[in-house]
Amino acid sequence: MLTTITAAAAALSALSPALPVDHRTVEMDGTSFHLTLATPTATITPGRPVTIAGHGYNPAQGIFVALCVVPEGVTPGKPATYTSRPTPCLGTRGSGGVSHRVANGATGEHTSPYGPGGSFVVDLTLQPKISDGVECDVNVKCAVVTRADFTATDERRLDLYVPVHFRQK
Template identity: 45%
Template sequence: MRTRTRTALTSALALASASALTLGLASSASAATAGRTVTDGTRSYTLSLTAPNTAAATGANVTVGGTGYNPDQGVYVGLCAIPAGVNTADPATWNSKPTPCLGGQDETGTTGASHWVNSDWYWMSPSSSSPFTEANGLGSFSVQIHVKAKISDTVTCGQSGVTCAIVTRADHFDSSDRKYDVYVPVTFQ
């Protein structure tokens, strides 16, 4: 009896492990990475942004990671409409500020739709900001944001020609700087 119980338990654990591995692979497969190299002053940074490329239209919390950022330049991480003329595969076209964004410029952290990553002022908004993790003069982050297809009363991703992406962009201290824009296009199911 014990052998049968042990065998059944071992089989159940093996099946659960295989299922967990499959789910892990499926979620990894649905992530995309985008990047660009920028020069800021005398330093060059190779930015890399990894985010899901699909999400539930009704809303989902997603994890977004970034590496290679300038830890002296804060960035917002959020879901934004891709501006007209921007080709997400061509950083040379990234000349317009990604907007509108879900939750707007959420400096207070009330929507959960964006996250402010910066190494100087993150303590001002502890619910929606954090410092970069720094190593060798480069900043990285892993944050959670809430995304959904309807980003404003008049703008819905996937409708009326609106395409959207999870992006980083320079924070409100340098909001006209396009060097830190990186796009991972996202579609909603």
């Protein structure tokens, strides 16, 4: 499993510069972490799995990987604007194949541990409707994001945004 995670993360990060990606360097507990989040495409087909990979995360802090509304004032690719929690999100807290929690030592159906170098690879099946009246590409901008899990909800240093759009049916 760890070999698969490492290989997939390396493959995604080694692809062309056109690969949808967000990255930033953060200082946590006296260590610099070089976070990278990537998806294979910026256009998602509703109901089809999409592979999301990341590396460089702090393995001591759990994260959620999910599709979320980009908050007002946040500009993906500009970490200085990442001051508001990405919310609402599709399937928060790692549920139903639409979000996932990555955390060492944690258990749960939609939770997995970090791989080497703070890496992860998850497959999510996404849809544009986040909730009633909240739909990507209709009335909100959305992104695949990472954010600190419920153990540090207000921690913004682990936020990354890869903007996505959905294919029309």
